[in-house]
Amino acid sequence: MGLWRTRHNLYMWARSDNVTPTCLPKRAKSMYTRGPYDRQQEGDVSPIRTPAVIKHNATYFATQNIMNSLSKLDKEYDLPVPTFQSNVLRELNVLLSNLKLKINGDIDLFAATIKVMNQNGLMPLHGTPYLGSTINLLKTSKIIKTYNAFKGTQLKLILMFENKQEVLFKPKWYLESDIIEGSVYAGKDRYNGEIIAFYISLILGFPRVPIVVKRILDASELHETANVGLKKTMYINSTTKETCVYGKCYYCKREDPVCTKSERLEGAAIFHLPPNIKLKQHLHPWRRTYIENKRARWEDDNDYCDSVKSNYSSERVLDFIDVSIFDFIIGNGDRHRYEVVEQFNNTILLIDNGKSFGNPYKDHIDILAPLYQCCIIRLKTWERLKSIKGGTFTSILQTMLDIHETLSLLTLPHYHALERRLKIIYATVVMCQRKSDKSILK
Ligand SMILES: Nc1ncnc2c1ncn2[C@@H]1O[C@H](COP(=O)(O)OP(=O)(O)OP(=O)(O)O)[C@@H](O)[C@H]1O
Numbered sequence: 086m087g088l089w090r091t092r093h094n095l096y097m098w099a100r101s102d103n104v105t106p107t108c109l110p111k112r113a114k115s116m117y118t119r120g121p122y123d124r125q126q127e128g129d130v131s132p133i134r135t136p137a138v139i140k141h142n143a144t145y146f147a148t149q150n151i152m153n154s155l156s157k158l159d160k161e162y163d164l165p166v167p168t169f170q171s172n173v174l175r176e177l178n179v180l181l182s183n184l185k186l187k188i189n190g191d192i193d194l195f196a197a198t199i200k201v202m203n204q205n206g207l208m209p210l211h212g213t214p215y216l217g218s219t220i221n222l223l224k225t226s227k228i229i230k231t232y233n234a235f236k237g238t239q240l241k242l243i244l245m246f247e248n249k250q251e252v253l254f255k256p257k258w259y260l261e262s263d264i265i266e267g268s269v270y271a272g273k274d275r276y277n278g279e280i281i282a283f284y285i286s287l288i289l290g291f292p293r294v295p296i297v298v299k300r301i302l303d304a305s306e307l308h309e310t311a312n313v314g315l316k317k318t319m320y321i322n323s324t325t326k327e328t329c330v331y332g333k334c335y336y337c338k339r340e341d342p343v344c345t346k347s348e349r350l351e352g353a354a355i356f357h358l359p360p361n362i363k364l365k366q367h368l369h370p371w372r373r374t375y376i377e378n379k380r381a382r383w384e385d386d387n388d389y390c391d392s393v394k395s396n397y398s399s400e401r402v403l404d405f406i407d408v409s410i411f412d413f414i415i416g417n418g419d420r421h422r423y424e425v426v427e428q429f430n431n432t433i434l435l436i437d438n439g440k441s442f443g444n445p446y447k448d449h450i451d452i453l454a455p456l457y458q459c460c461i462i463r464l465k466t467w468e469r470l471k472s473i474k475g476g477t478f479t480s481i482l483q484t485m486l487d488i489h490e491t492l493s494l495l496t497l498p499h500y501h502a503l504e505r506r507l508k509i510i511y512a513t514v515v516m517c518q519r520k521s522d523k524s525i526l527k
């Protein structure tokens with residue numbers, strides 16, 4: 086504790102930047118052309134199909150108000166809560182011991198991991214006694230087959246273990262210290278983001294991310310286990326002698342492979358849900374347009390939440406708000422869809438967190454739009470957020486990472502960003518409380 090209890094003044098925020106996204110969802114890529122929106126900026130006076138570029142849009146004003154609230158935020162938000170005063174912190178201590186626990190004996194850990202999944206999430210809030218051992222097993226299980234995963238648009242591999250359990254492998258494309266410039270959804274997946282997002286989901290009380298571990302494949306393992314299809318997209322670089330793979334996917338290109346470094350390929354291994362757990366995808370109502378200079382309705386209309394409220398149940402709206410808090414903290418502005426499990430009462434999952442932790446110096450306040458536009462939050466979420474104030478959040482995260490991973494999965498500026506963003510969320514909720522004469526806690 087205390088390591089991160091400094092005042093963070095690295096705050097920056099992004100106005101809409103005009104950088105071409107390097108990575109767009111499939112449906113948007115072909116639409117990414119110069120259209121009427123660009124002409125309008127160049128002074129064309131032909132009929133206007135969208136409103137003129139509004140310099141001070143809804144996001145701008147919301148950001149101003151949130152930053153104003155942050156500047157007046159009570160000092161109590163800098164002080165940690167003593168563990169004995171907080172049920173949440175006690176629960177997190179149980180989670181920590183479950184992460185550390187090693188179970189010996191003849192238990193099918195993967196079956197045990199699946200058995201606890203239900204409408205409350207993929208595991209109980211305090212984890213399970215099998216959690217530590219399962220993580221360990223995911224990191225060490227022998228891989229018998231490696232092949233291309235065809236879902237989604239980015240390069241992913243499926244690793245199959247001896248007992249047929251599969252993990253989804255998202256390779257490392259960047260150094261942990263790399264800073265992704267450009268739009269909020271720029272760049273490729275950040276493998277470390279997937280891992281950290283798993284731990285953060287547990288701290289925030291949203292156990293809806295399948296278990297993620299760091300896994301290192303060595304070149305010989307890749308060659309020995311790759312199926313025919315994957316092998317066709319693999320080669321050894323004649324200069325470096327490293328193994329490279331470009332795979333098959335929407336954004337996969339022969340000239341843009343991922344290669345081993347010193348014969349090792351690092352990445353995130355994500356527990357693959359069994360086929361009987363059926364995921365259903367829906368478009369997220371607060372998704373972006375992924376078209377330059379074309380804003381989504383929510384970006385210009387601060388009353389947007391009213392229309393969402395009329396189309397979704399109040400619980401689902403509160404889900405979107407929880408998800409926005411999670412995404413704002415990890416810096417993921419690419420939640421273009423959300424996934425639910427029908428047999429678990431359509432409970433929402435947090436799958437695909439790879440576009441997180443791109444730039445520790447930018448806080449994309451607009452990711453919080455569901456929170457500041459609806460101005461409500463689950464009481465449970467708010468209590469949980471308050472119990473990790475004053476440096477406790479990153480202190481717990483570090484304690485967790487120290488068990489199976491390493492603290493250096495995230496650089497110091499990213500840890501600072503996490504604490505800073507948590508305070509921006511406090512400021513947003515306080516702003517909503519001031520604005521409303523009714524309770525905003527649900
Ligand atoms: N752990 C998992 N278990 C089961 N299915 C999964 C898991 N992770 C992802 N999927 C499925 O694979 C799909 C693609 O995964 P993901 O969204 O991570 O890929 P992506 O390439 O980033 O996709 P996009 O470009 O659309 O964002 C998901 O929508 C989901 O249906």
Ligand SMILES: [Mn+2]
Nearest residue numbers: 419437439440
């Ligand atoms: Mn994605």
